[in-house]
Amino acid sequence: VWVQASDWLRDRVGSNNHTAWIAPLDLGGIEADEAAIAAPTRFISDWVQRHYADAIRDALVHAGAPVTRLSFRVATAPRATAPRKRSDAARPTPVEPEMSAPLDARFTFDNFVVGKPNELAHAAARRVAEGGAVTFNPLFLYGGVGLGKTHLMHAIASEVRARRPESRVLYLSAEQFMYRFVQALRERTVMDFKEMFRTVEVLMVDDVQFIAGKESTQEEFFHTFNALVDQGKQIVISADRAPGEIKDLEDRIKSRLQCGLVVDLHPTDYELRLGILQSKTDSLRGQYAGLCVEPGVLEFLAHRITSNVRVLEGALQRLFAFASLVGRKIDMDLTQDCLVDTLRSSDRKVSIEDIQRRVAEHYNIRLSDLVGQKRVRTIARPRQVAMYLAKQMTTRSLPEIGRRFGGRDHTTIMHGVRKIEELCAEDHSLAEDVQLLRRALEA
Numbered sequence: 001v002w003v004q005a006s007d008w009l010r011d012r013v014g015s016n017n018h019t020a021w022i023a024p025l026d027l028g029g030i031e032a033d034e035a036a037i038a039a040p041t042r043f044i045s046d047w048v049q050r051h052y053a054d055a056i057r058d059a060l061v062h063a064g065a066p067v068t069r070l071s072f073r074v075a076t077a078p079r080a081t082a083p084r085k086r087s088d089a090a091r092p093t094p095v096e097p098e099m100s101a102p103l104d105a106r107f108t109f110d111n112f113v114v115g116k117p118n119e120l121a122h123a124a125a126r127r128v129a130e131g132g133a134v135t136f137n138p139l140f141l142y143g144g145v146g147l148g149k150t151h152l153m154h155a156i157a158s159e160v161r162a163r164r165p166e167s168r169v170l171y172l173s174a175e176q177f178m179y180r181f182v183q184a185l186r187e188r189t190v191m192d193f194k195e196m197f198r199t200v201e202v203l204m205v206d207d208v209q210f211i212a213g214k215e216s217t218q219e220e221f222f223h224t225f226n227a228l229v230d231q232g233k234q235i236v237i238s239a240d241r242a243p244g245e246i247k248d249l250e251d252r253i254k255s256r257l258q259c260g261l262v263v264d265l266h267p268t269d270y271e272l273r274l275g276i277l278q279s280k281t282d283s284l285r286g287q288y289a290g291l292c293v294e295p296g297v298l299e300f301l302a303h304r305i306t307s308n309v310r311v312l313e314g315a316l317q318r319l320f321a322f323a324s325l326v327g328r329k330i331d332m333d334l335t336q337d338c339l340v341d342t343l344r345s346s347d348r349k350v351s352i353e354d355i356q357r358r359v360a361e362h363y364n365i366r367l368s369d370l371v372g373q374k375r376v377r378t379i380a381r382p383r384q385v386a387m388y389l390a391k392q393m394t395t396r397s398l399p400e401i402g403r404r405f406g407g408r409d410h411t412t413i414m415h416g417v418r419k420i421e422e423l424c425a426e427d428h429s430l431a432e433d434v435q436l437l438r439r440a441l442e443a
Ligand code: ADP
Pocket: 107, 111, 112, 113, 114, 118, 143, 144, 145, 146, 147, 148, 149, 150, 151, 152, 276, 309, 310, 313
C-alpha cells in the first residue's frame, strides 16, 4: 500500500518534494481508519504534518486503504530500521544537524550544467564549498524560479559535508527557518533554537524573500546572521531577486546581505538548455534502458521551453515515461503528442499586450506612446525593450509583432530586438530591467 501511495504522491507533490519529504517516511501500520506514519526526524514529521497530511491521506485512500486519520511518530533510528529505503544509505553520513532539511542527492556539482548564464554563480558556489581563506561572506545567490538556486545550495552542502564531515552544515528554506522559530517561541525553547544556529559552520537559507515583512523572524534572522558572520562562519543565502529589490526587508539586513558577494543566475540561453537536456537524457537513458532520442527533439525542446529548467526537465521525463509506456521511440511525433499542453502553455504564457502594458508601467510612459511614433529616447528605448520581450517570450512572428506595435515593418522589429541584445551585453542596468520585466511577466 505504501509503495503505491508513495508513487501516487510523487505526481501530486512533485519529485523534488517527494525525495525530500515523502521518501524518508514509512507506514508504521493501519488500525481501523488511522494510519501511523513514521518519520526519521521530528522536523520532517512536523513539516509533513503541516504540508502533506491531506495529500498522504488521499494517497492512502487511493491505494485502497480507507483511512481518515493519520498519526505521526518519530522513528528513533531511521537509518538502522529502514536502510533499504534510503538511496544514500551507502554513503558515509556526516553530522547532519537535526534541523537541517534533507538534501536532494541529485543536486550535486557534477550534475550541474554550467553555461554563460550561470557560470559566475557556479564558480562562487564552488569556491564557498571548497572553503579556505578567501571566500565570500555571505554569498547571495539570486535569480528567477527554476534556474538552479536550490540545486547549487544543496551542492554546496553536500560538498562541504563530504570534504569536512566534522563541520556542521545547516540548510533550510526561509520558510522552515521561520517555522522553527515560531515553534521555538511557542514551546519556549528559543535558547535551544539560537544555540542550534550559532554552532553551525555553514548556514544556508533558501528563498530568503519569504521572510520579508515578517518582523520577528527577520529580527531573529538578523541576529543569527550577525553572530555567525562575526565568528567567521560561512553564510549562503538565496532569493528570487537582488537584496535591494526585496520589499519589506529591513535596510540593515539588505546592506548586510550586500556586503559579501551577490551573484545572479541569468535566465537560461538556448545553449545551456540544450546542455542540460543532453545531460538529463544521459541519466534518463540509464533508467529507461534501450530508449534513445531521435535527432532534433532536444533542440526542439530547448528552443520551445524557455521558461525554466524545472519545466524543461519535467517535459523530458514525461517523454521518456510516455515512450516506454507506449513502446515508441522518442521522435518529433511523440514529442508533439506527449507535450501538447506544455507546449501550448509556453505559447500562451504571455501576450504582446501584457508585455506592452508592463513595459509602459515600468518606464512610466503611456501605452499609446509605447506603440506610437515618437522617437525620443525615453520612449524609443522602452519600445525596443517591449519588442525584444515580445520576440523572446511569445511565438509571434516579426511581422505580427510589427503589426501590434503600431503597424511597424518587421525589419524595424528585428532592429529593435538586436539593439536590445547588444545593449544588454554592455549595459548592466538595462539587462537588469529586462530581466526584471521578464520575471514579472512570467510570474
Ligand atoms: P530554483 O531553486 O532556482 O527555483 P532549482 O535549483 O530547484 O531552481 O532547479 C530546478 C530544477 O532544474 C532542478 O531539478 C535542478 O536540478 C534543475 N537545474 C537547474 N539548473 C540546472 C543546471 N544548470 N544543470 C542541471 N540542472 C539544473
